Amino acid sequence: MCDQTFLVNVFGSCDKCFKQRALRTVFKKSQQLSYCSVCAEIMATDGLHENETLASLKSEAESLKGKLEEERAKLHDVELHQVAERVEALGQFVMKTRRTLKGHGNKVLCMDWCKDKRRIVSSSQDGKVIVWDSFTTNKEHAVTMPCTWVMACAYAPSGCAIACGGLDNKCSVYPLTFDKNENMAAKKKSVAMHTNYLSACSFTNSDMQILTASGDGTCALWDVESGQLLQSFHGHGADVLCLDLAPSETGNTFVSGGCDKKAMVWDMRSGQCVQAFETHESDINSVRYYPSGDAFASGSDDATCRLYDLRADREVAIYSKESIIFGASSVDFSLSGRLLFAGYNDYTINVWDVLKGSRVSILFGHENRVSTLRVSPDGTAFCSGSWDHTLRVWA
Amino acid sequence: MSATNNTAQARKLVEQLRIEAGIERIKVSKASSELMSYCEQHARSDPLLVGVPASENPFKDKKPCVIL
Numbered sequence: 001m002c003d004q005t006f007l008v009n010v011f012g013s014c015d016k017c018f019k020q021r022a023l024r025t026v027f028k029k030s031q032q033l034s035y036c037s038v039c040a041e042i043m044a045t046d047g048l049h050e051n052e053t054l055a056s057l058k059s060e061a062e063s064l065k066g067k068l069e070e071e072r073a074k075l076h077d078v079e080l081h082q083v084a085e086r087v088e089a090l091g092q093f094v095m096k097t098r099r100t101l102k103g104h105g106n107k108v109l110c111m112d113w114c115k116d117k118r119r120i121v122s123s124s125q126d127g128k129v130i131v132w133d134s135f136t137t138n139k140e141h142a143v144t145m146p147c148t149w150v151m152a153c154a155y156a157p158s159g160c161a162i163a164c165g166g167l168d169n170k171c172s173v174y175p176l177t178f179d180k181n182e183n184m185a186a187k188k189k190s191v192a193m194h195t196n197y198l199s200a201c202s203f204t205n206s207d208m209q210i211l212t213a214s215g216d217g218t219c220a221l222w223d224v225e226s227g228q229l230l231q232s233f234h235g236h237g238a239d240v241l242c243l244d245l246a247p248s249e250t251g252n253t254f255v256s257g258g259c260d261k262k263a264m265v266w267d268m269r270s271g272q273c274v275q276a277f278e279t280h281e282s283d284i285n286s287v288r289y290y291p292s293g294d295a296f297a298s299g300s301d302d303a304t305c306r307l308y309d310l311r312a313d314r315e316v317a318i319y320s321k322e323s324i325i326f327g328a329s330s331v332d333f334s335l336s337g338r339l340l341f342a343g344y345n346d347y348t349i350n351v352w353d354v355l356k357g358s359r360v361s362i363l364f365g366h367e368n369r370v371s372t373l374r375v376s377p378d379g380t381a382f383c384s385g386s387w388d389h390t391l392r393v394w395a
Numbered sequence: 396m397s398a399t400n401n402t403a404q405a406r407k408l409v410e411q412l413r414i415e416a417g418i419e420r421i422k423v424s425k426a427s428s429e430l431m432s433y434c435e436q437h438a439r440s441d442p443l444l445v446g447v448p449a450s451e452n453p454f455k456d457k458k459p460c461v462i463l
Contacts, residue, residue, distance in 0.1 A: 043403075057405035064412035075422045083427040087435075095443070098454040118453070135453055235411070275415060292433045294426070312426035313418065336437035337430070338444050355431055380442040381454045395443070395454040 014039055027234070030271035072314045080307070080316045084355035090338070093351060093361040098381065099393040101132050103139055108385035109166070110200075110372045114155045117378045121162045122391055123150035129164045131176065134383065134393050143174055143184045152201040154210075163191070163210055165198035171212050173224055192222045199241045204268075205248055211268075213240040219256050221268060233266050235273045242286045247293045255296045257284030263298050263308065277308050279315045286330040290354075291337045297354075299328030305342050307354065319352040321359060330372050335379030343370030343384050349394075365392055 010023050014036035021036030026043060035043060106126035113120055119140070123129045127148045131141040147168035154163045156173075165171040171192035174184050192198065196215035203210055204221075209230065213219045219233040219240055238259035245254045252268040263284055265275040282301035289296045295309045295316070303324050307317040319340065326346035333340055333354070340352040349370055351361040368387035375382040381395040438444055442452065449455040 054402050054405055057402065057409055061405065061408050061412055064409065064416055068412065068416050071416065071420065075420050077422050078424045078427065080423070080427045080430070083424060084431060087431060090444075098456075272414070273411060275418065290430065290433075291437070292430070294433075295430060309423070309426040309430065311421045311429075312423045313420045314423070316423055316427065316430075334441050334443040336434050336441035336444055338434045338438060338441065355434060375443070378442070379440075380447065380452050382443070393454055395452055 010034070016043075030231075032232070072312075075312055076314065080309075080355065081357040084357075087355055089356070090353055090360050095351070095361065095363060095394050097365050097392045098395045099134055099137055101134070101137055101391040101393070102389070103130055103132075104128060104389045104391075106389060107368070107387040108371060108389060108391055109149065109151050110153045110164075111374060111383055111385045111391060112153055112155045112162075113374055113376050113383065114159045115157055115377055116159055117376050117380070119155070119159065120383055120391065120393075121153050121155050121164075122372075122385055123153040123164050123166070124389070125149050129153055129162065129174075131162065132391070134381075141176055141184060143188075145172075149197070152198050152212075154201050154203055156203050156207040157205065158207050161207060163201050163203065165192065165201060165212070167197050169194045169197060169214070171198050171201045171210060171222070173210070189224070189227070191224050191227050192220060193227075194218070194220070196239070199239065200243045202243060202245055202254075204245060211243060211245065211254060213243045213256055215239040217258070219243060219254075219266065231268065231271045233271055233273070235264055235266075235276070236260050236262060241283060244288050244296065246289055247291060249293060251293075255287045255289065257287040257298050257300075259283045261300075263287055263296070265296075265310065275310060275313060277315060279306060280304070282327070285327065288332050291333055291335065297331050297333065297340055299331040299342050301327035303327055303344075305331055305340060305352065307340075317354070317357050319350075319357060319359070324350070329370060330374075330384075332373055332375045332382065334375060334382075341373055341375065341382055343373040343386075345369045347386070347388075349373065349384055363394065366390070 015033045016039040023034040026035045104124040111122040120132045120134050127145045129143050150166040161175045163173045173189045175187050192212045194214035194216045200213040210222050217236045221231040236258040240258040243256040255265050257263045261280045263277045264273045280300040284298050284300045286299040299305045304320040309316045326344050328342045330343045340354050343349050347366045349363040353360050366386040370386050372385040383393045385391045
């Protein structure tokens with residue numbers, strides 16, 4: 001649900017006519033302005049020709065949607081798995097739980113790897129955020145958030161800080177300190193403010209900016225130091241549940257998925273949605289870029305994972321089986337992009353051959369839903385977090 | 396007021412669709428073969444795909460040391 005029901009009467013100077021009036025927020029070319037009701041109405045009808053009524057706009061929208069489908073269909077000359085027939089099939093995979101991280105008192109909701117390939121940050125329903133050394137399974141840091149359901153957490157690229165948030169509607173950054181006398185919570189910095197829960201967060205290429213996704217239907221880019229909103233991304237028709245940044249070589253875009261069944265690709269600088277995909281039949285819980293940045297995978301409550309190619313601008317593969325009826329909560333690629341690991345609500349992890357579309361392995365071990373899954377930065381292992389309160393590292 | 400809101404929303408939708416309809420696309424066959432070649436190029440350096448010996452993977456158990 002789009003939380004746009006707040007109506008606060010702010011009085012002030014209109015950005016257009018400068019008269020002292022009751023103001024409302026309008027977006028002009030992604031810039032946020034405050035207009036009085038008269039100027040807002042003028043802006044809405046600005047440039048509208050006499051014939052451009054609501055009805056004609058709606059029919060133009062329909063015909064554009066039809067044209068989009070036509071253009072996409074024209075290029076649909078073959079299926080990915082057909083092209084992949086000439087690729088060698090994968091052999092048997094033996095992947096086992098190599099480490100079990102125990103310590104959370106309730107459901108693990110999110111986790112992230114540190115760039116050092118060994119530390120992991122995880123967050124839980126009980127409000128705790130823990131930093132682990134995955135080699136030794138030792139807990140290195142722990143902080144208790146002032147809210148429960150910490151649905152998002154992320155490690156800073158430098159390894160010196162973590163970000164987390166959830167039902168508090170905020171994203172907070174905690175610098176990691178090894179000084180036993182220092183209380184981690186004391187140095188907490190509130191960076192993002194949404195009007196609904198925080199569902200996902202990620203640092204960009206540096207410790208200085210954070211990208212967030214929220215139940216209020218928007219994504220936003222923030223400056224960590226000042227807490228300033230740098231850009232906001234509007235377009236989802238419901239809660240945004242996940243996001244992933246494009247690999248640094250491919251530039252300033254990110255993909256988000258939401259309860260409106262849409263996956264949207266955004267230009268970070270302009271705030272514009274550049275591509276949108278709506279083929280899932282239910283909420284999209286997780287999105288992850290293919291390592292080359294030319295495609296991304298999504299996992300959904302409709303029990304399927306799908307691959308969308310950005311340059312062909314369409315879905316090119318569906319990873320599903322009749323026997324899989326529970327939603328996929330999280331997906332990630334192996335380093336080469338050949339394998340897709342997906343965690344499901346039926347407690348299992350399925351490993352898919354991305355090119356051929358077939359399942360190569362099914363991993364058992366968790367005793368409740370798998371809620372989060374990430375491959376380590378060097379690809380030697382992947383970690384899964386579950387509602388069974390544990391995290392497992394598989395290799 | 397709600398009429399202009401609907402019109403404004405419809406206008407935004409039409410503008411958004413115009414942008415999306417206008418992007419350049421390539422054929423699925425070409426896109427697929429590029430995804431495949433990326434996989435093939437990087438397959439050898441993908442530890443989870445090809446497997447790495449226990450001595451190189453910090454998570455795999457090494458053989459226990461024997462103190463002589």
